[in-house]
Amino acid sequence: MVMESLDAFRxxxxxxxxxxxxxxxxxxxxxxxxxxxxxxxxxxxxxQALLFExxxxxxxxxxxxxxxxxxxxxxxxFGEEAQSYEMPLLFNTPTFTIIAPTILDLGTEAQKRRHLPxxxxxxxxxxxxxxxxxxxxxxAGAITSAKFDGDNYLLNGSKIWSSYAAFSDYAICLARxxxxxxxxQGLTMFIVKIHQPGVEVNQIRQSDGGAEFCQEFFDDVPxxxxxxxxxxNDGWTSAQRLLFHERSASGGASPYAVGVSGRRRDTVExxxxxxxxxxxxxxxxxxxxxxxxxxxxxVQAQTIExxxxxxxxxxxxxxxxxxxxxxxxxxxxxxxxxxxxxxxxESIAWERADSPSTVGNDYIFRQAWSLGGGSVEMQRxxxxxxxxxxxxxxxxxxxxxxxxxRRNAPSK
Amino acid sequence: MALRRLSIGxxxxxxxxxxxxxxxxxxxxxLADESDLAAVRELAESDxxxxxxxxxxxxxxxxxxxxVDESAGGLGLGSQGILYVGVVAEEVxxxxxxxxxxxxxxxxxxxxRSGNASQxxxxxxxxxxxxxxxxxxxxxGGRSWSADxxxxxxxxxxxxxxxxxxxxxxxxxxxxxxxLVSARCDGELTQFLVPADAEGVTIExxxxxxxxxxxxxxxxxxxxxxxxxLVGSPGSAEQDIEQQLQLxxxxxxxxxxxxxxxxxxxxxxxxxxxxxxxxxLASYQALKHRxxxxxxxxxxxxxxxxxxxxxxxxxxxEAAMLVRVxxxxxxxxxxxxxxxxxxxxxGIGVTWEHDxxxxxRRVASNRVTFGEPREHRASIAGRLGI
Numbered sequence: 163m164v165m166e167s168l169d170a171f172r173x174x175x176x177x178x179x180x181x182x183x184x185x186x187x188x189x190x191x192x193x194x195x196x197x198x199x200x201x202x203x204x205x206x207x208x209x210q211a212l213l214f215e216x217x218x219x220x221x222x223x224x225x226x227x228x229x230x231x232x233x234x235x236x237x238x239x240f241g242e243e244a245q246s247y248e249m250p251l252l253f254n255t256p257t258f259t260i261i262a263p264t265i266l267d268l269g270t271e272a273q274k275r276r277h278l279p280x281x282x283x284x285x286x287x288x289x290x291x292x293x294x295x296x297x298x299x300x301x302a303g304a305i306t307s308a309k310f311d312g313d314n315y316l317l318n319g320s321k322i323w324s325s326y327a328a329f330s331d332y333a334i335c336l337a338r339x340x341x342x343x344x345x346x347q348g349l350t351m352f353i354v355k356i357h358q359p360g361v362e363v364n365q366i367r368q369s370d371g372g373a374e375f376c377q378e379f380f381d382d383v384p385x386x387x388x389x390x391x392x393x394x395n396d397g398w399t400s401a402q403r404l405l406f407h408e409r410s411a412s413g414g415a416s417p418y419a420v421g422v423s424g425r426r427r428d429t430v431e432x433x434x435x436x437x438x439x440x441x442x443x444x445x446x447x448x449x450x451x452x453x454x455x456x457x458x459x460x461v462q463a464q465t466i467e468x469x470x471x472x473x474x475x476x477x478x479x480x481x482x483x484x485x486x487x488x489x490x491x492x493x494x495x496x497x498x499x500x501x502x503x504x505x506x507x508e509s510i511a512w513e514r515a516d517s518p519s520t521v522g523n524d525y526i527f528r529q530a531w532s533l534g535g536g537s538v539e540m541q542r543x544x545x546x547x548x549x550x551x552x553x554x555x556x557x558x559x560x561x562x563x564x565x566x567x568r569r570n571a572p573s574k
Numbered sequence: 575m576a577l578r579r580l581s582i583g584x585x586x587x588x589x590x591x592x593x594x595x596x597x598x599x600x601x602x603x604x605l606a607d608e609s610d611l612a613a614v615r616e617l618a619e620s621d622x623x624x625x626x627x628x629x630x631x632x633x634x635x636x637x638x639x640x641x642v643d644e645s646a647g648g649l650g651l652g653s654q655g656i657l658y659v660g661v662v663a664e665e666v667x668x669x670x671x672x673x674x675x676x677x678x679x680x681x682x683x684x685x686x687r688s689g690n691a692s693q694x695x696x697x698x699x700x701x702x703x704x705x706x707x708x709x710x711x712x713x714x715g716g717r718s719w720s721a722d723x724x725x726x727x728x729x730x731x732x733x734x735x736x737x738x739x740x741x742x743x744x745x746x747x748x749x750x751x752x753x754l755v756s757a758r759c760d761g762e763l764t765q766f767l768v769p770a771d772a773e774g775v776t777i778e779x780x781x782x783x784x785x786x787x788x789x790x791x792x793x794x795x796x797x798x799x800x801x802x803x804l805v806g807s808p809g810s811a812e813q814d815i816e817q818q819l820q821l822x823x824x825x826x827x828x829x830x831x832x833x834x835x836x837x838x839x840x841x842x843x844x845x846x847x848x849x850x851x852x853x854x855l856a857s858y859q860a861l862k863h864r865x866x867x868x869x870x871x872x873x874x875x876x877x878x879x880x881x882x883x884x885x886x887x888x889x890x891x892e893a894a895m896l897v898r899v900x901x902x903x904x905x906x907x908x909x910x911x912x913x914x915x916x917x918x919x920x921g922i923g924v925t926w927e928h929d930x931x932x933x934x935r936r937v938a939s940n941r942v943t944f945g946e947p948r949e950h951r952a953s954i955a956g957r958l959g960i
Contacts, residue, residue, distance in 0.1 A: 434959070454902075464874070467881075471589060546866045
């Protein structure tokens, strides 16, 4: 069979999109992964199923796993054409850009055939069970345990900060399977069905009043042996693969993404609107602030592009993905400050009849920018130690069985 | 285990073509062989900002031919020439080399684009060969570095013009043979190329922060300029001035990014080699985290400069915005990173003996020339429609 040319593919995509997907309204807000609920999850699954039926899903995934086996430029072309349409962007992260490539790398043939086509058909949304309440930065210090009882592993413990877990289907979960081994050698990565007896999913109420993140509790949850992803007690290697894909995806460069946001986050349109609404757009200080944010966001996007190229051409080490992440975190904080400043009084007191000011609450939640996806302190450790080669921090948990490692004091 | 740096300050661009890479290597070798900081320090003690023979050898490498048409003795690279100029400027910044790269590039590019036959056939080849140099008389003292602020008067008298006004600071005017003057004729922007020794031109040397760069105040007291000295037609210089400003910003930002990359490299080496309390400074998390921030903003400097250069090379409508974004960012960050590196050096960092202040002088000076970051943010706000 002759491969369809890129131009012909693009035209076919354009025609199909125009006839089958709703266009985004002109004033649509940028895609915001932090504002997702059950309705959004259901809608994303419907849209993904539509794409699948039309042959536009999983463009870069191998054909044997439900994809189209196309080169990355086809996905890019489709993403460009689909920018102004409603798309199942919820599937991007982590399902398609982080979990799926990890399963492609490490999964058994049965795992790939079981899950990848289901993702591509829009039936399975996935999340990551990585962080734990005992501490988010020290990923390899996981204390959620999985003990083999002869038939299954039994999962006990708790995970936290998993976005969308309440309305997702499966999770990738890092748990401790050998407490006598040293820290990094007693972990195993599992595939866990979320909605089953023994798993309790609670939504966490955030400081801004929202509830986008979840905490899960596991009580003797049985995990069959065939759900080990990678090797038993080699879960840290699996986690490294996962983190590699997470870093690669952060620049928006993953060929497995379903599309790109039609409304770029890196614009200052909403700040301009806010300044006009508050009649402050003539204030030279406000104009300076808006321009400053425009500069930061432009340079952030340029830095993502540069670092992606640098990693690809081996001019920069792969760990350099932490550079744009740190940049983004610092910019997020600055943007939050600037927004709060431009909004002025109306962000702290408003008419009962008006909808609540999101600006004030966004400010309250500001540090989430410096915590989510790895705290800025961890990004700084990665950059200094693994990009610049500066000496590693001392650690008190190396070379001893993990069960002897000192942990948090019991809560009072 | 031996401590080792994994990465250096890096290049501006990761996708240089083979030709560009070769050009970068040649430039870097030349600067390594023919320019050192001891020479820069010697220049600080003299009245001239650069050695004319040295400049001619630099020009022989093609530095001023990059933005010039083949018909006028240039390389004929078209708009892609700017990418090579960026490479030279970055290396010049890294080596902190002296020389009128910026003013000569700006004047040469404009003469190639808008100059008349005699300007193209007589002045331009001499600039390209490094036999003559030129300066751009643009800023007027305390006013902003923008076309709007140009007030030097060009009064029409029959078929010639009389120039009256003061330009300052003008880079390398003291050694220039030609002056490109941005003026107003009947209120409209108009440019002239006049000899530096024309009657009525007075060039007063200024003292400067950058030891290897000389600025001057240039007075035009009823300088006669005939029709042949017009660059382009009267009243139509707005486009040329915008192109000149973009090129000047691109060069100074490339240079600052190169300078910061070099400072970052030797500062990182320093903290590996320097021990306190029995451990290298590089092992202290308080310092490591600051290096991480510096590395992040350094990559941002490279990224913004590279994006601006590519937009200019592609003739993109976004170039005007992106070059100002680069200036707003690099102008702010480059001196901030170098100051942070001074801190990393401790007391030695604030001595005359240590070279770091030479770099700080260059990037601080570049922050101011062609507009402070704040001026460019004002321009950016306007371009955003507010």
